Amino acid sequence: MQGEPEVAVLRLGHRPGRDDRMTTHVGLTARALGADRVVLPDEASGPADTIRDITGRFGGPFEVEVRGDWRPLLRDWAGVVVHLTMYGLPVQEVEADVRADHREGPVLVVLGAEKVPFEVYDRADHNVGVTNQPHSEVAGLAVFLDRLFEGRELDREWADAARQVVPQETGKKVVSLDDESSGEEGQDPDGAASADG
């Protein structure tokens, strides 16, 4: 988030078609919950476009990067590396250390899709489990970011948004920031509620 050291999310592995929605959800969750950047594999150009499209409509800053080899990024990262894995140490035990690291510099959060090479476990400063149960890398990322930022991410403001949701007790309200027109209850913001491209 603005005014803090960078938090980037690195997604390892992507099988086009099969993983499109999960990778899209990883990127959108990273954006919505305070990360500054997501790095996706070359194969994930479709999800990358979807995430950029949402950023264009709902605001940023948020960067989407596509690259062929993640190893140089991981090797040369000038900060702390956190690998989220169900085999790691409990998030509630290590989160204070990670927050302390983040006050000093950037954080790279690594999420696997398929089997993760051992070099990732080895390179990570923290292998962290959001529970040691099998569930979802999207869920793990969400809880990790919420705890890393201690909820500050929920109050972040968005720059250059074309539209904005206005929170409602019941129903839907979306304001277009381009032309001051607004869509009221019952309208969908052009499918914006769907994360799928």
Place this chain on the structure above:
Amino acid sequence: MQGEPEVAVLRLGHRPGRDDRMTTHVGLTARALGADRVVLPDEASGPADTIRDITGRFGGPFEVEVRGDWRPLLRDWAGVVVHLTMYGLPVQEVEADVRADHREGPVLVVLGAEKVPFEVYDRADHNVGVTNQPHSEVAGLAVFLDRLFEGRELDREWADAARQVVPQETGKKVVSLDDESSGEEGQDPDGAASADG
């Protein structure tokens, strides 16, 4: 969780094939992060089987229910209904109220897949947004449950598990609770880390 009023997660909508992974991740996230039960549409029998399989291997209690019509469940729910939606009120503003409700009785958390009928917004006691940004229902559920339980879910214990992950600073360790044999670093627990069926 045991010793607390029930928390059930109701997933609305499921397109077989296309939604299989998302619905599986919803169910596994519900289980891992402290809910007692997930209720899925009839069409989601594949994800239901996957979630039951994980529960059989990694423990419970956790119930997976498949039903044709969600309307009676929603209408007759004897407790508070929380609908997670990007159009709702910010979670950080309503979570204390929901926690107070949960101390008094059961909570039904409703998650949409496609467009959610207005009757759900209308029936919900709380329409809650985990941010008002488009991201992922799995991420929203995860943050909501972590805040509802205030982290207690991370310390829950599992009954009748056949295997258990032992948290490691580096690498993987899985203990089989059936026969006392264990798999050490580098082994995969029979694909248990993958949420997919």
